[in-house]
Amino acid sequence: MSDVVLSDAVISQLKAIVGEDKVRLDAESLETFGKDWTKVHEPNPAAIVFPRSVEEVQAIVKLANEHEIALVPSGGRTGLSGGAMAANGELVVSFDYMNQISEFNAIDRTVKCGAGVITEQLQTYAEEQGLFYPVDFASSGSSQIGGNISTNAGGIKVIKYGMTRDWVAGLTVVTGAGEILELNHGLKKNNSGYDMRQLFIGGEGTLGFVVDATMNLTRAPHNLTVLVLGVPEFEAIMGVLNTFQSELDLTAFEFFSERALQKVVDHAGLQRPFETEAEYYALLEFENESEATEALAMELFEKCMEEGWVLDGTMSQSIEQQQNLWRLREDISETIAQWTPYKNDVSTVISKVPGFLNEVESVVVENYPDFEVVWYGHIGDGNLHLNILKPDAMAKEEFFERCGHVNKWLFEIVERYKGSVSAEHGVGLLKKAYLPYCKSEGEIALMRQIKQIFDPKGIMNPGKVLD
Ligand code: 2HG
Ligand code: ZN
Numbered sequence: 001m002s003d004v005v006l007s008d009a010v011i012s013q014l015k016a017i018v019g020e021d022k023v024r025l026d027a028e029s030l031e032t033f034g035k036d037w038t039k040v041h042e043p044n045p046a047a048i049v050f051p052r053s054v055e056e057v058q059a060i061v062k063l064a065n066e067h068e069i070a071l072v073p074s075g076g077r078t079g080l081s082g083g084a085m086a087a088n089g090e091l092v093v094s095f096d097y098m099n100q101i102s103e104f105n106a107i108d109r110t111v112k113c114g115a116g117v118i119t120e121q122l123q124t125y126a127e128e129q130g131l132f133y134p135v136d137f138a139s140s141g142s143s144q145i146g147g148n149i150s151t152n153a154g155g156i157k158v159i160k161y162g163m164t165r166d167w168v169a170g171l172t173v174v175t176g177a178g179e180i181l182e183l184n185h186g187l188k189k190n191n192s193g194y195d196m197r198q199l200f201i202g203g204e205g206t207l208g209f210v211v212d213a214t215m216n217l218t219r220a221p222h223n224l225t226v227l228v229l230g231v232p233e234f235e236a237i238m239g240v241l242n243t244f245q246s247e248l249d250l251t252a253f254e255f256f257s258e259r260a261l262q263k264v265v266d267h268a269g270l271q272r273p274f275e276t277e278a279e280y281y282a283l284l285e286f287e288n289e290s291e292a293t294e295a296l297a298m299e300l301f302e303k304c305m306e307e308g309w310v311l312d313g314t315m316s317q318s319i320e321q322q323q324n325l326w327r328l329r330e331d332i333s334e335t336i337a338q339w340t341p342y343k344n345d346v347s348t349v350i351s352k353v354p355g356f357l358n359e360v361e362s363v364v365v366e367n368y369p370d371f372e373v374v375w376y377g378h379i380g381d382g383n384l385h386l387n388i389l390k391p392d393a394m395a396k397e398e399f400f401e402r403c404g405h406v407n408k409w410l411f412e413i414v415e416r417y418k419g420s421v422s423a424e425h426g427v428g429l430l431k432k433a434y435l436p437y438c439k440s441e442g443e444i445a446l447m448r449q450i451k452q453i454f455d456p457k458g459i460m461n462p463g464k465v466l467d
Pocket of ligand 2: 155377378385424
């Protein structure tokens, strides 16, 4: 049981809204649904409720307003910033039962998804219709569309397809005041004033609940082919990006460090891509449409070798090889989770990434000489994932505190580079204190006013993004 309890009257009213079996108070549910993938806070929700319709969500929000109960939205709980944590006796609203896909339209190339539809479920559905849902990441097997929208999830194909925001054609939301809004109705063109859909995308559930969404689909790519290249120094990655990007339409451009590679080789049982050891590795993907495209990719690879930007490389020759090469990058986050990493997810404009990384690296090396540092990320989007691994002998609290001290210097660099303290994982609880490093006082004040309009009683995911 949680140490925070809702009154019997409130529990009865919740059961009257969603049904007896859709309100859970057992310890296992409270533990499971009260947390996301972050390991910083302890879950402590008051109860979990599982609505099945927009009207049920609305009734829950109205009840919460009446009794001033804090609500936390819960999707696949794969977030890395604590946006779905319920650590203070909140009522968690899970979208697990709102997982229907409907209203597919081949001409519009859109489909309607309940907030609880799992990303992979949508990807498979699109494939069955001969189409493609391109937003993809390692947690696609459990993350939900509602959560993806609320955090504007990015992932590994952003360079070509953009973030979740680019795929949302329409939204149904229930605001913190309990109003149902249908936003944009699936329209491609709609210049009729403020587009409020955009506020709920990336709003991290602080304005209201995303209940369902009309998602865009696109043509499926043909014969995706992956190249992994060993790069001697970070600056060279930019030369490689420029060379390939000027001739080929890349569907991904990722990077990881030798240490990241070592972790997946030693702990996820993967093979090195080639024998040569390099400081960094770039992973590129493109649609290999013809022999000419493949020949062009080889030519570009050789040009990069001649420039000294690349030491060695390999190109996938089958779907299996393509998938295995992807695992070198995609398995990093899960593999290093065993070291309780301290995570940062920062960005700047792509061209400035080498200088930015060098400066951050010096701060990190100076301040964490005894910690293992693992770099990887979506370099084609200017997005770096910096993970500091906890030494086995150190307590979690001490480790997080030491890492927290360094944030000031790290985020001062972010500020100087006009970057972001959260490129794709969101602000949640963990990055809230650092928001002023990438947003002005005026902007934050306006954000507070916007929250006040949609959520006058402050019941929607309180303490996330803003205080
Ligand atoms: C990735 O790109 C995810 O693999 C996770 O965004 C990043 O674990 C991380 O820091
Ligand atoms: Zn990422």
